[in-house]
Amino acid sequence: PAQSDEALVWQGRWHINRLTPEDFEKAQAIFEDIIARNPGHIEAHVYLALTTLWRVWTCRADPRDIKLARRQAQKAIKLDVSDGRGYWIAGCAECWLGNKTAAVHYTDEAIRLCPSLAFAHDQRGTNLAYDGNPLAALEALEHAIRLSPHHPQRFCFEGETALAALLAGDLSAALQHADHALLLRPAYWYAHMVKVLALHRMGRPDAVARAKRDLYEFEPRFNRSYINWLPFSDRSLNARMIEEMF
Structure with a gap:
């Protein structure tokens, strides 16, 4: 039937x-x-x-x-x-x-x-992060996770939280959330990117090399265009990330 x-x-x-x-x-x-x-x-x-x-x-x-x-x-x-x-x-x-x-x-x-739409709160956090307000972004993203801790796309919430923490200068939190996102979805290039950037800013070159290998294992096409595409209001952030990644 x-x-x-x-x-x-x-x-x-x-x-x-x-x-x-x-x-x-x-x-x-x-x-x-x-x-x-x-x-x-x-x-x-x-x-x-x-x-x-x-x-x-x-x-x-x-x-x-x-x-x-x-x-x-x-x-x-x-x-x-x-x-x-x-x-x-x-x-x-x-x-x-x-x-x-x-x-x-x-x-x-x-x-x-x-x-109660968790993804809308996630998007609010994303909007804030890309517009230069990472601390407010973290509040919105944490709310999204609280609303739906078992969401099938929680890896997105964790990845966006990792980026907001990176922008806020909390490198340990950025690394923690990036790793959590990768536990949920190992092929998530966005979280791999944030992990590389956090480790770079921590001054851990050996860990950076390993993280880059993991990134390219899962996303061999990754290049500057991935970062340049990110819609930051302050385009100097794209330029800095590209410099640090490549």
Whole structure:
């Protein structure tokens, strides 16, 4: 018998959580099929936008896909203005596009509508960190972890916390959170990057060399563009990280 749309959404979510290019394609096909049959299916619209967002982050997709995720999130918002998830996804896309005011607006609205949405608090922390306020970022990120300590993507919360701690100058905390993120997802290039930077600033060259080997084992494509892509308001931070990494 044919699966219900609800069962298909769960199947698509399972593929998203695997975080591989092949699974993103399968998830996209599932959600697009649901939408073709039922254009008003809010869950399919939300998770289609989320699929695009995760593909951008994990696969270093074309920046045009960030705008696609934003459009998809905005469609979800139009279908249900009371669902905070669409606002969170749109806020994340705006952050990556460097539109800080829009990112804050969408993220704050997501939290207003759904105060328990851990990823929205994570995004608030990310917005603050990239805009030069790492101490406030740490508060938001710690709140995200408290809200959902067993979230399947907690490695993201830990990675963002590691970056905020690095920016705040707490190198031990940066290293601790980076290591925790890597325990949860060993292939997470972002946490590997923060670990290398923290060890470099600690003056531990041997540990830096080992951490770099681990980074390139899991992400052999890693290069300057990964760091240059990070949407810091102060672009000198990108330049410093590139200098320290390479």
